Amino acid sequence: MRSILHLIRAHPVSTGIGILLALAGIFISLPADSGGKFLAFAGAALLLGALPLLYGSRRARVGGAVLGFAGAGLWAFVFATLGIDAFVYYFRSPEVTVNPLSGTHSTAFTGAGEGFSPNGGVEVTATKPDGSRYRGLHSMTADSAGHLEWSWKWESGDPDGKWRVTFKDMKTGKPAYAEFIIQGKEPAPTAARPEVEVSPKAGDRNTHFQGTASGFTPAGSVLITAIQPDGRRYPQEYRKTPDGSGRFTWSWRWDSGDATGRWTIVFDDQGGSHDARVELTIR
Secondary structure (H helix, E strand, C coil): CHHHHHHHHHCHHHHHHHHHHHHHHHHHCCCCCHHHHHHHHHHHHHHHHHHHHHCCCHHHHHHHHHHHHHHHHHHHHHHHHCCCHHHHHCCCCCEECCECCEECCCCEEEEEEECCCCCCEEEEEEECCCCCECCCCEEEECCCCCCEEEEEECCCCCCCEEEEEEEEECCCCCEEEEEEEECCCCCCCCCCCCEEEEECCEECCCCEEEEEEECCCCCCCEEEEEECCCCCECCCCEEECCCCCCCEEEEEECCCCCCCEEEEEEEEECCCCCEEEEEEEEC
C-alpha cells in the first residue's frame, strides 16, 4: 500500500496516463474477439508498467513497474480471458434500427441491433399503439460482436398505429427501442381515367361509327348519352357493361330525324368518379 501511495504521489501524471491508456484499450477492443481483447489489454499493461520507469528514484521505478505489470496484467487476464463482457458493455448503450418506418398489414419490418453484450441474451417486448403491452415475450441472443437482427409483421387482430419494440440487454439491463407505424390495409389502386375512341371521326348518314372504351370500372355499368349539335340532350340513352379489365366496344348510327353536325357522346362510369367523351360529325 505504501508503495502504491508513493507511486501516485511521486508520479501522478505518468500513473494517470497509464490508467487512461489501459481504459482506452478496453473500448478499442470492444468489437474484437477474446484474442484481440487480450492483445489490447496486454499492450495497456505494458504502457502502465513502463511509464513509471522513466521518472523518479530507483525504488519508485521498480515499484511502479511491478505494480503496473502485475495490476494491468491481472486486469487483462480477468476481462479478456474470462470474458466478463457485461461490465465492459455497461459503458455502452445498445442501438436498434428499423426499416421501413411505416407500412401496411403486408409489410415486413426488419432491423438490426448493435452494442449488446456479446453472446448475451436480449429480452424483446412490444407496446401497442394504445400503450398496453403486447402479448407474449420473446428472447434473442446477440452474436460475439453484440450484433443481432430482427423482424416484425402484423398479425390478424393487431391494432393499427405506432408500435414500440423494446430490446433489453439481460446482462447490463440497458434497453434499445424501435418504433414503426402500421397504417392498415393497402389502399385500393386508383382506377385509370376512362378513355374512349371512335372511328371514323366524321361521316355521312350511312356511316357506321364504331369505337372502343377502356379504364372503366370492371364489370360495372356505363351510362351512354349524347348531346346533339344544337346542345340539347338526345332523348335516348344506353347502357354498357365493361369486361373484367374495364373495356367494351360501342357503335353509333344516324337515325331518321336526327340532326346533322357535331355530336358529343358521353360515357358516364356509374361506379367511378370520371366520365369520358368523344365527338363525331355527321354530314
